[in-house]
Amino acid sequence: MVWFALEENRPLTAFAGIWTVFRGDRGTKSKPVPGPHNVYGFLTTAPNAVVEPIHPKAMPVILTTDEERDIWMRAPWEEANPPTAIA
Secondary structure, X not given: OOOOOOXXXXXXXEEOEEEEEEOOOEEOOOXXXXXXXXXXXXXXXXXXXXXXXXXXXXXXXXXXXXXHHHHHHHOOHHHHOOOOEEO
């Protein structure tokens, strides 16, 4: 297991993501669990130099400033979309 952390004196960080309510069944075919279910997905981007040796395909989009978090939470997609996000 690998643990990633920002410096202790850095402010709160968050991962960009989306959530929705899925109303179908989840679980196995033999033991389906009926919805609704709250589901969440992380937005990913190309890995930086720290993450790439461990996970070369992608890493979460990390929001580190108040401005980044505010834009992600309130802005339309055209403004909030990180330019390096992997669609």
